[in-house]
Amino acid sequence: MGRTASGDPASLKHVAALAGVSVKTVSNVVNGYVHVTDTTRSRVQRAIDELHYRPNLAARQLRQGRSDVIALALPELDLPYFAELARSVIKCAEEKGWTVLIDQTDGLVEREQLVLDGIRGRLIDGLIFSPIALGAADLERRRDTTPLVLLGERVFDGPADHVAIDNVAAARAATAHLVGLGRRRIAAIGAQPLPTSQTAHLRLQGYQEALAEAGLPVRPEYVVPVDRYHRGDGAAAMRRLLDLPEPPDAVFCFNDLMALGAMREAYERGVPVPHDVAIVGWDDIEEGRYSIPTLTTVCPDKQRIASLAVDFLAARLGDGSEPPHEVTAPFTLAVRESTVGRPGR
């Protein structure tokens, strides 16, 4: 056995001593350098195995100035959209040899501010951030220099890369689909009181544009604001809509979770979907492919979004000199039972 008979982890020095070589040689072997004799290599390798040597990443990072760790900051991990996105980001990052550390902001201003302030102190090489509460001003004010890629709406032409989909166009497409089905009393669930929420604002805009195009009025009572984008909020909003003297015959929900909540509420009230009320969601979460009925939805290309974000970060880490990117990821509209009913029936 080597010097580290007890539990204390072995260092390069221990391995070098056991193998009878210098630390540099061990380092060369560990890092897979070519200029090492096979005999030396195998001798070192044996020492490594014997001591169960693992490189100390903190020391390496201190020396090299990078950790190969990036942070992914998002509101809630148990919101399916973000969970699916996180899965893709982690997968893409892994291909680059990066580890992902998760920051859960709960969409709270102070948490998001901390993330932006670089709370992770040089621990991370880069940050992929999906802001909810923070707006353009907060981002402009940022002093931390950690490379940043923003996910979600394009809030401004700031100093950060940005990956988003065309919210207005997608919202217009979703609403137009309902119009095309002959629906005339089309409501929207997901407006947000806070002016910071670009997402809600843009989707609302697309909704209004589509109505205008169809010559339909925008009825204020058909635009329902919500606090969060959870199932319960969708259900509550639907309750309000169905209580109206003239309830809508279609509802465009700004995310799938609310759409699912709204469908559940319709079911409880005995209102058949899509016959009496058609429902469209947004996010294309797996759940909507198995719900009863299945959910028509706007499909942002999540894998694409994830890979673009990771690629941007990679470019930024390569040489910090490129101009900010802004990219619009593609989307499609998946038409399912919640608007057109069951085929062959």
Added chain:
Amino acid sequence: MGRTASGDPASLKHVAALAGVSVKTVSNVVNGYVHVTDTTRSRVQRAIDELHYRPNLAARQLRQGRSDVIALALPELDLPYFAELARSVIKCAEEKGWTVLIDQTDGLVEREQLVLDGIRGRLIDGLIFSPIALGAADLERRRDTTPLVLLGERVFDGPADHVAIDNVAAARAATAHLVGLGRRRIAAIGAQPLPTSQTAHLRLQGYQEALAEAGLPVRPEYVVPVDRYHRGDGAAAMRRLLDLPEPPDAVFCFNDLMALGAMREAYERGVPVPHDVAIVGWDDIEEGRYSIPTLTTVCPDKQRIASLAVDFLAARLGDGSEPPHEVTAPFTLAVRESTVGRPGR
């Protein structure tokens, strides 16, 4: 401006120079030590603010031997059960001042092995691991000394802390519930061909015990194996069951996702749930509270599991000398529409 006029991040030395004190004093201020004059403190603080100083966590870790980062290794982040669990773990860890880094294993042997081998170098202080493919033998073989807490089934009395629920009892309760409703042809979805899967084995055992207690036979054709625990697997399994000459009048699915898939399949075949076939799941994911019909399910106390796991790790990090803990978290059975139908109808 201080020495770091350009973008290079400021170090303790820079701050010390600007404030006209030694690095030690700055360190004292940063770490909130008491023995510092108010005047000194404020002077240092001003320098910190001016230079936007952030401590270098890698250097601190190298010196202190700990990073306050833990890893959470689980199969897939977009499986709602794990997403919800991850959320809780991150929240609990945060209360301890820890950051969580996610390792996604996809349930693959090699990935799980890497996690266990301490691939993270000394980057992480501890590991919370939910194994799928690895069994007792692999865990026994582990050489890495990073404190480990296992989530899920108690595969063995090994050298690691363990948090799980009583799978046999919960499976028995779920099956007994179906028996109590008068169902007599009760199937099970989720058996696993691999002998390593303790989870599937234990749940199957509980199912069989409950049938035996009720004097019902265990029909081999009613026990359906699956590859993964996804919605699609549940749907496929249900297809097989409904194709039987004598289809079951109840199905116990080993997780919610498969139950949801099974419900969808029943719907597509025009088989009413729960009238013709009652369905029980396992995990109590949020989705099952809004599905149509809502899903009867075994509810493991996820928050409890998360906090126990984090607490174990904390104890282990405090002084590495305690004996391994094994704790059984509580569970309940949530009875919903998928077995008893809609109340008041």
Added chain:
DNA sequence: GTGAAAGCGCTAACAG
């Protein structure tokens, strides 16, 4: 109360 110096484990630079 504050300062000076050593060293955590590693790799970059330069010798040999």
Added chain:
DNA sequence: CTGTTAGCGCTTTCAC
């Protein structure tokens, strides 16, 4: 091809 040295930024002695 391999060895030596220095130093990343921080905290931890130990002086003062």
